[in-house]
Amino acid sequence: MKTEKQHRFSDRREIDTWLSDKTPLQIAEETARMEPAQQEAVFRHIDRDLSLDVFKQLNVAQQERMLEVTERDQAVFLLEELDPDDRARLFNELPVDVAARYLAKLSAEERRLTNQLLSYPKESAGRIMSPEFLALRPSMTVMEALDYIRKNGRKAETVHTLPVTDEQTRLIGLCELSDLVLGAPERQVSEIMHKCPHAVKPQTDQEEVARLLQAADLLALPVVDEDLLLLGIVTVDDAMDVLTLEESEDLARSGGAEPLGRPYFSVSDFRLAKSRVLWLVVLIVAATLTVQVLNMFESMLETVVSLALFIPLLIGTGGNAGAQSSTTIVRSMAVGDVQPSDFVRTLLREGRVGFLLGAMLGLLSYLPVSLYAGYALALVVSLTLVSICTLASVVGSMMPLAARFFGVDPAVASAPFVTTIVDATGLLVYFMIAKAILNL
Amino acid sequence: MKTEKQHRFSDRREIDTWLSDKTPLQIAEETARMEPAQQEAVFRHIDRDLSLDVFKQLNVAQQERMLEVTERDQAVFLLEELDPDDRARLFNELPVDVAARYLAKLSAEERRLTNQLLSYPKESAGRIMSPEFLALRPSMTVMEALDYIRKNGRKAETVHTLPVTDEQTRLIGLCELSDLVLGAPERQVSEIMHKCPHAVKPQTDQEEVARLLQAADLLALPVVDEDLLLLGIVTVDDAMDVLTLEESEDLARSGGAEPLGRPYFSVSDFRLAKSRVLWLVVLIVAATLTVQVLNMFESMLETVVSLALFIPLLIGTGGNAGAQSSTTIVRSMAVGDVQPSDFVRTLLREGRVGFLLGAMLGLLSYLPVSLYAGYALALVVSLTLVSICTLASVVGSMMPLAARFFGVDPAVASAPFVTTIVDATGLLVYFMIAKAILNL
Numbered sequence: 001m002k003t004e005k006q007h008r009f010s011d012r013r014e015i016d017t018w019l020s021d022k023t024p025l026q027i028a029e030e031t032a033r034m035e036p037a038q039q040e041a042v043f044r045h046i047d048r049d050l051s052l053d054v055f056k057q058l059n060v061a062q063q064e065r066m067l068e069v070t071e072r073d074q075a076v077f078l079l080e081e082l083d084p085d086d087r088a089r090l091f092n093e094l095p096v097d098v099a100a101r102y103l104a105k106l107s108a109e110e111r112r113l114t115n116q117l118l119s120y121p122k123e124s125a126g127r128i129m130s131p132e133f134l135a136l137r138p139s140m141t142v143m144e145a146l147d148y149i150r151k152n153g154r155k156a157e158t159v160h161t162l163p164v165t166d167e168q169t170r171l172i173g174l175c176e177l178s179d180l181v182l183g184a185p186e187r188q189v190s191e192i193m194h195k196c197p198h199a200v201k202p203q204t205d206q207e208e209v210a211r212l213l214q215a216a217d218l219l220a221l222p223v224v225d226e227d228l229l230l231l232g233i234v235t236v237d238d239a240m241d242v243l244t245l246e247e248s249e250d251l252a253r254s255g256g257a258e259p260l261g262r263p264y265f266s267v268s269d270f271r272l273a274k275s276r277v278l279w280l281v282v283l284i285v286a287a288t289l290t291v292q293v294l295n296m297f298e299s300m301l302e303t304v305v306s307l308a309l310f311i312p313l314l315i316g317t318g319g320n321a322g323a324q325s326s327t328t329i330v331r332s333m334a335v336g337d338v339q340p341s342d343f344v345r346t347l348l349r350e351g352r353v354g355f356l357l358g359a360m361l362g363l364l365s366y367l368p369v370s371l372y373a374g375y376a377l378a379l380v381v382s383l384t385l386v387s388i389c390t391l392a393s394v395v396g397s398m399m400p401l402a403a404r405f406f407g408v409d410p411a412v413a414s415a416p417f418v419t420t421i422v423d424a425t426g427l428l429v430y431f432m433i434a435k436a437i438l439n440l
Numbered sequence: 441m442k443t444e445k446q447h448r449f450s451d452r453r454e455i456d457t458w459l460s461d462k463t464p465l466q467i468a469e470e471t472a473r474m475e476p477a478q479q480e481a482v483f484r485h486i487d488r489d490l491s492l493d494v495f496k497q498l499n500v501a502q503q504e505r506m507l508e509v510t511e512r513d514q515a516v517f518l519l520e521e522l523d524p525d526d527r528a529r530l531f532n533e534l535p536v537d538v539a540a541r542y543l544a545k546l547s548a549e550e551r552r553l554t555n556q557l558l559s560y561p562k563e564s565a566g567r568i569m570s571p572e573f574l575a576l577r578p579s580m581t582v583m584e585a586l587d588y589i590r591k592n593g594r595k596a597e598t599v600h601t602l603p604v605t606d607e608q609t610r611l612i613g614l615c616e617l618s619d620l621v622l623g624a625p626e627r628q629v630s631e632i633m634h635k636c637p638h639a640v641k642p643q644t645d646q647e648e649v650a651r652l653l654q655a656a657d658l659l660a661l662p663v664v665d666e667d668l669l670l671l672g673i674v675t676v677d678d679a680m681d682v683l684t685l686e687e688s689e690d691l692a693r694s695g696g697a698e699p700l701g702r703p704y705f706s707v708s709d710f711r712l713a714k715s716r717v718l719w720l721v722v723l724i725v726a727a728t729l730t731v732q733v734l735n736m737f738e739s740m741l742e743t744v745v746s747l748a749l750f751i752p753l754l755i756g757t758g759g760n761a762g763a764q765s766s767t768t769i770v771r772s773m774a775v776g777d778v779q780p781s782d783f784v785r786t787l788l789r790e791g792r793v794g795f796l797l798g799a800m801l802g803l804l805s806y807l808p809v810s811l812y813a814g815y816a817l818a819l820v821v822s823l824t825l826v827s828i829c830t831l832a833s834v835v836g837s838m839m840p841l842a843a844r845f846f847g848v849d850p851a852v853a854s855a856p857f858v859t860t861i862v863d864a865t866g867l868l869v870y871f872m873i874a875k876a877i878l879n880l
Contacts, residue, residue, distance in 0.1 A: 025656050032777060057655070149621055159618045160600055160659065177617055178599045181589055214684065215497070216465050217677040219600065219659065236676050237657040240683065244654065247687040248771055254694060255767025255855060256760050264772040265782075269789060273796045276764045280797060280829075281804065283760050290752035291812075301748055305741050308748045312730035312755055312863050319759070320696050320723050320856050324716045327695025331688055332704040337472060342705075349709060356713045357720060364721065372731075389720075415695060415855065416760045423752050 009038060015045045024050065028057035032263040036065070039266070044069045052081055060093045061262035067094075067102070076105045083157050084110070085128050085238060088117035092127075125209045126202030128242060129223045129232030130157035135165040136175060138190035142183045145175070158235050161220035164193045170228045171199060176219070199224045202231055207246045210239035211336065250334060253409065254327055256283065256416035283416055289424035290315075297431040300440050306373055307434055310381050311427070318388040318426040319419035321357060325350050325396030326418045330410050333400060340404050346397050354393025358386035380434045387433070388426040395421055449478060455485045464490065468497035472703040476505070479706070484509045492521055500533045501702035507534075507542070516545045523597050524550070525568050525678060528557035532567075565649045566642030568682060569663045569672030570597035575605040576615060578630035582623045585615070598675050601660035604633045610668045611639060616659070639664045642671055647686045650679035651776065690774060693849065694767055696723065696856035723856055729864035730755075737871040740880050746813055747874055750821050751867070758828035758866040759859035761797060765790050765836030766858045770850050773840060780844050786837050794833025798826035820874045827873070828866040835861055 009015045019027065019042070027046075031039045043066040046054055055066060055078045067075045079087060079102055091099045091114060103111055113131050120126025134156040136145050145162075153159040162180075164173035173193030183192045199222045200209050213221050213236060220233045245261075252259040258275040260267055294301070301308055329346065332338040338346055362382035370378030396418045400410035434440065449455045459467065459482070467486075471479045483506040486494055495506060495518045507515045519527060519542055531539045531554060543551055553571050560566025574596040576585050585602075593599040602620075604613035613633030623632045639662045640649050653661050653676060660673045685701075692699040698715040700707055734741070741748055769786065772778040778786055802822035810818035836858045840850035874880065 029655065029776065033779070033782070146621060153618065153622045159621065160616075177621060178593065181586060181599065181617060181621065182593045214677070214680045215469070219676070236659070236680070237654070240654045240676070240680055243680065243683060244687075244775065247684075247691075248775070251687075251691060251694065251767055251771045254691065255763045257764040257768060260768070263777040264768065265777065265785075269792050269796065272768075272789075272793045273800075276761070276793070277797055277800060279764070280757065280760055280801060284753065284757050284801060284805065287753040287756045290756070291749050294749045294752070298745060298749070302745050305738060305745070308741055308751070309731050309734045309738070311748070311751055312734070312867065313724065313727040315752055316727045316730070316755075316759075316860060316863055317720065317724050319756075319859065320720055321716070323695045323856060324697040324720070327691055328697060328700070328704065328712075331691045335684070335688070336469060337703040337705065339473070342473070345705075349712075352709050353712045353716070356709065357717055360713075360717060361720060361724060365724065368728075416763060419759065420756060423756055427752065 009041050012045055015042055018042075019046065019050070024053035024057045027054050028059075028062065032059065032062060033265050035265065040065060040069045048074065052078060056082065056086070059262065060090055061266050063090050064094060076102065080106055080110055083130060084113040084117055084132060085130050085157075087114050088127055091118065092122070120202050123206045124202060125200050125204045125206060125223050125234055126231070128206055128209070128238045129202070129234045131232040132156050133163060133222075133230070133233045134159055135163045135169065135230060136189050136193075138164055138166070138172060138188065138193065140189045141185065142180050142187050142189065142192065143185040145180055145189050146185075149177070149180075158220055158233070161218070161233065161235075163222045163230055163233060164189055165230050169230050171197070171222050171224050171230045173197060174222065197222065199228075200234070201225070206242045207334075209234055210242040210246070213239040214243070246334075249409075250330065250411040253411035254330060254415050256280070279416065283420050286417075286420045287423065289420075290427055293424055293427045293431070297427075300431060300435065303440060304377075304434070304438065306377060307380075307431075309373065310369075310377075310384075311430070314381065314384055314388060314430055315423045315426050317361065317385060318392040318422040319415075321354060321389045322392035322396035322418035322422045323415040325354065325393040326400055326415055329397045330400045333404060333410050338401075340401055343398075343401050343405075346401060347394055350393040350397035351390055354390040355386065357393070358389030361389065362386045376438055377434075380430070380437050383433050383437075384426070384430045387429045388422065391425060391429065392418065392422045395425075449481050452485055455482055458482075459486065459490070464493035464497050467494050468499075468502065472499065472502060473705050475705065480505060480509050488514065492518060496522065496526070499702065500530055501706050503530050504534060516542065520546055520550055523570060524553040524557055524572060525570050525597075527554050528567055531558060532562070560642050563646045564642060565640045565644040565646060565663050565674055566671070568646055568649070568678045569642070569674045571672040572596050573603060573670070573673045574599055575603045575609065575670060576629050576633075578604055578606070578612060578628065578633065580629045581625065582620050582627050582629065582632065583625040585620055585629050586625075589617070589620075598660055598673070601658070601673065601675075603662045603670050603673060604629055605670050609670050611637070611662050611664050611670045613637060614662065637662065639668075640674070641665070646682045647774075649674055650682040650686070653679040654683070686774070689849075690770060690851040693851035694770060694855050696720070719856065723860050726857075726860045727863065729860075730867055733864055733867045733871070737867075740871060740875065743880060744817075744874070744878065746817060747820075747871075749813070750809075750817075750824075751870070754821065754824055754828060754870055755863045755866050757801065757825060758832040758862040759855075760832075761794060761829045762832035762836035762858035762862045763855040765794065765833040766840055766855055769837045770840045773844060773850050778841075780841060783841050783845075786841060787834055790833040790837035791830055794830040795826065797833070798829030801825045801829065816878055817874075820870070820877050823873050823877075824866070824870045827869045828862065831865060831869065832858065832862045835865075 031042050132155055149159055160177050162175045163171055166172055173195050174197035175193045179192050198216055202223050220235045223232045224230055249259040256279045260275055362385040366378050366382045369381045399418055403410045471482050589599050600617050602615045603611055606612055613635050614637035615633045619632050638656055642663050660675045663672045664670055689699040696719045700715055802825040806818050806822045809821045839858055843850045
């Protein structure tokens with residue numbers, strides 16, 4: 001196994017050497033994998049020229065640490081130069097008193113923009129939009145528009161997509177910069193703009209915004225209020241970050257842990273354990289159901305001890321079938337292929353697929369099990385496999401759909417939860433089938 | 441539960457009505473959720489004006505179906521107008537004979553471009569790049585460059601990012617369209633371009649390309665060969681699609697199923713079962729290990745039947761701890777936070793965290809279990825929880841790291857696999873602890 005030396009800097013000179021041949025992005029990525037002490041040593045010694053470029057590439061956890069270790073006026077400079085949406089995301093993560101202290105140091109305009117974004121709900125379009133947009137007027141010619149952009153474009157977060165508004169800054173269209181450059185100079189903006197463009201409300205969930213931007217292949221999406229007043233635009237780079245974040249969250253939850261929200265090595269062991277312990281406790285409490293079920297059938301187990309031999313195999317297979325089903329449905333819901341209104345249709349389908357899978361496994365296992373444990377027990381095991389796979393697939397698809405219906409993230413109701421439910425009900429089925437067939 | 445009516449069209453008129461108030465994107469999304477027969481009915485009746493816009497928004501599975509049901513010359517028109525990278529992706533999915541037939545109908549130029557892309561490895565940068573780029577020369581002034589773009593830009597897939605090349609079309613820099621529009625008209629391209637831009641090789645894995653594009657906040661990334669000759673550019677919308685696809689795959693595999701690669705309702709029950717059956721069979725064969733272990737300890741089970749009561753709870757908890765650990769590591773590896781060189785460091789860390797979690801669960805459960813099953817058995821259960829959580833976390837982190845080392849997708853070696861391994865070893869530990877403490 002390749003083992004790369006961990007960076008342990010002994011003096012400033014070593015850090016300078018390490019920094020000298022790296023791009024800001026490389027510095028950001030490599031510090032993310034360092035232990036906290038090493039990371040701070042690097043941040044403390046980055047020179048002022050480089051610091052803003054690096055700061056913009058850092059994730060929120062790293063930015064927080066960099067602000068802690070750099071000098072106060074340098075920290076204020078970094079915050080002032082950040083785009084308002086990135087700043088809002090950072091302030092949201094900072095301890096309240098620290099955020100308030102930095103906020104007070106910002107210029108009046110940047111403070112106003114930051115407060116405005118922070119007034120929208122968490123994970124909404126309002127939080128990730130840029131309020132520093134450049135809007136065109138429909139009556140401008142292409143040449144006038146390009147001139148206007150040349151003179152005023154530097155303040156805007158993006159000029160690749162330009163909203164077109166009326167005098168009340170109501171959104172009436174959208175222009176791509178490429179449409180202007182490719183268009184004849186004397187044509188009017190109103191002729192080349194896209195009318196009725198896609199737009200979202202500031203309250204719209206950020207994942208929905210990102211998926212729309214992706215589906216429609218846009219570089220930016222305008223955010224408007226009830227009266228179509230333009231509030232900001234969400235850019236494609238923010239949308240990509242949102243998708244990656246949401247997908248990290250879905251994956252963490254599908255494994256029964258709370259998302260870390262920061263790089264693996266930048267959190268302490270304790271925080272890692274904290275992100276997992278709650279679900280483990282909930283699941284172990286739910287698992288006491290299996291103890292109850294087995295207790296009910298203890299006398300049967302005493303009579304036929306070999307029934308116990310197949311318990312882990314049967315509930316394990318049920319858990320696997322349930323996990324397959326739930327991850328498929330969670331993902332299909334995330335990308336919009338399955339919707340809560342497809343409830344019945346999805347359940348029927350998973351029931352059919354689960355039965356099919358169970359029947360295949362039951363047939364395959366009958367002969368080996370009967371050689372090992374006799375015909376009667378083999379029949380019990382095969383029939384249990386059919387029932388448990390059907391049950392697991394139905395439960396596995398029902399849970400995420402029900403979660404969404406009750407307003408919970410479907411990914412929370414996924415694999416580990418399904419497994420635990422299927423464990424208890426699967427055991428019940430197993431012993432009931434055994435009772436009937438073995439005449440116990 | 442809300443149940444929306446499934447679309448069942450009885451005649452053409454109904455389809456026309458349904459189509460009339462929808463954007464191409466909406467048509468693409470809603471047909472993806474229809475049963476195959478309904479979907480075909482829609483595709484068959486979309487008029488020629490709308491068809492190209494809709495076709496571009498469809499996923500590969502839908503595109504394939506639309507080509508099947510539209511007339512031959514219309515199908516050729518749709519393919520001819522598709523961007524080369526999207527066409528290459530589609531051709532890759534089509535049955536070989538169908539792809540060959542359509543390929544023969546394309547114009548010579550489009551056929552050459554398609555063949556060129558298809559010559560690169562699957563899932564590589566070469567497959568998703570656009571070979572129809574517009575390159576600037578460093579000696580052009582900003583005004584000349586904008587003129588050049590205005591005259592020649594329509595053919596290119598994007599003009600938002602413009603590579604700058606020398607006479608041999610070697611890449612020497614990169615210009616954003618916004619840099620040109622915002623720049624003084626008389627300046628030279630060489631003065632405003634980014635020198636030494638990020639670039640990738642055509643063989644680079646598409647996920648790596650997409651993550652670089654995202655991390656560096658770029659709209660496009662040039663693809664160059666060994667001699668820095670420019671071959672094409674990858675655009676941000678393709679990168680977003682790649683990320684979503686890769687994440688769907690990771691999630692499916694973390695649930696122990698092969699990725700479907702197409703919308704849930706567009707595949708048959710049989711195909712759904714097929715995507716799951718192989719892993720279920722592999723896992724059930726692996727689960728026979730648990731039968732062996734229990735068989736070894738059958739006489740102990742006969743003596744103390746209540747040992748069986750805690751089997752599902754213990755191995756379930758081990759499975760959950762292992763799933764938490766493996767999904768965390770799979771994801772951290774996907775985004776680059778954890779690398780194979782972190783092997784030892786990661787294992788030690790997960791071992792510590794697993795021990796911490798096991799100790800907490802062991803302490804919490806001691807009292808309730810001792811009330812239910814006596815002090816001695818409670819001690820066995822608590823000690824097993826500590827061992828099993830430590831073991832599960834180590835195995836859960838080791839498997840994805842080892843998978844990457846052996847060149848396998850880490851997501852394959854995740855939750856269900858870890859669970860099955862932990863089941864068998866956990867049982868072994870349980871009975872060994874029981875043997876020692878209960879003097880059996």
